[in-house]
Amino acid sequence: MSTHQQGPGTPAEAPGPAVGSGRILSRPVLAWASWDWGSAAFNAVMTTFVFTVYLTSEAFGDEARTSQVLGWGLAAAGLLIALLAPITGQRSDTGGRRKRWLGVNTLFVVVLTGLCFFVLPNPQLLVLGVGLIAAANIFFEFAGVNYNAMLSQISTPSTIGRVSGFGWAMGYVGGIVALVVVLLVFISPVVDWFGASSDNGLNIRLVAVFSALWFAVFALPVLFTIPELPRSTAAARLGFLASYGLLLRRVRQMYRQSPHTIYFLLASAIFRDGLAAVFTFGGVLAAGAFGFSTSLVIVFAIAANVIAAAGAVIGGFLDDRLGPKRVIIASLIGLLVAGSAILLLGTRTYSFFGLEWTSDTTFWVFGLLLTLFVGPAQASSRAFLARLAPVGGEGELFGLYATTGRAVSFLAPTLFAVSIGIFGSQLYGVIGILVVLLAGLILLLPVKPPAQVDRAVLPVA
Known part of the structure; x- marks a missing residue:
């Protein structure tokens, strides 16, 4: 079965072997989602x-x-990702090496993560540690481009939303399990063993080895299950610099044939930055504005990941029934309402009919509501783009997805800091996040949903 929707000018068959079926828990989907589970150890x-x-x-x-x-x-890693991601995706598409480059880039992440074991607690080794993490981030994003591009191979038009949501959920749950293992084995071990020693940061350095092995093991199934793409000889002969010329020609043609694909890339870049900020600054707000202890922040983080995973699964089912745009819009509205409630209720205590509503209650209720809506927005955003991806250009388009996201990744952190500076309280940093989410929602509204958009047919060279 072809995994691509038909539209005017779209070839009848996708160039790559499809393994998607009507079942969500099929062997290809489980193998694909296993990579997301394993990657959570790095994230x-x-x-x-x-x-x-x-x-x-x-x-x-x-x-x-x-x-x-x-x-x-x-920041340097982000700049390199923005410059190189579309080209790496393009060349893996046309060279018939999508799976190979997923494996190669994953291997680089695993090796660089494992090498973090040698970063002893010494100021002279700070640059080494940061360099390893920054380099691993670059290869992780490159791997993610190829991984996301596989979504069209392992799903069908009727299941793509659920498959994307299931993958996101596996990532959230995998992160929870990995964090619990790290906490109980290395940080606050239930059994006294040599790896529990904090001398020379041994326990943290062994966490790096654990993370590398965790990722390596769970990344293997996708490499043995999903078939490779066929090779496009003409484009594969292009030199590296010539690939940028092809990229520009393809973007221009995409804009002419399918302008709403470009519009979605721009809108999603904005609201995805707001989504990332919810998790980035959630713990900061919990501890700083609402006075959560470190242990309570960790408990909240685990609960937040569980809720986000459930939201991603539910959103995936709704995506396939209602379309990704409706799910994203509903999720963004939900985020705006929950964030506004945190801002308006603040850290005060209220009495209702003799019952007290405390600041802790405010953050637990509306903070978890925020995470509930993050999962569906992230998963449906990926599914939205996969439905628009030109046949044979999935990796390149997801490379542009990474590039546009990196290009605006300063927005939410900047507005978060500016809002705190203006109003003089950490709580008001929420305003900056809400502004970014609202801007993304406004930009998304005029974008046509995938069912109303023709896929572009890209030139080969």
């Missing part, structure tokens, strides 16, 4: 909650300086 453990926290600790010097070095390292 949640290495770059969010454990290793970057280790790098910015006093063991590596002044915390302001370590944070600055980490920021600049990740």
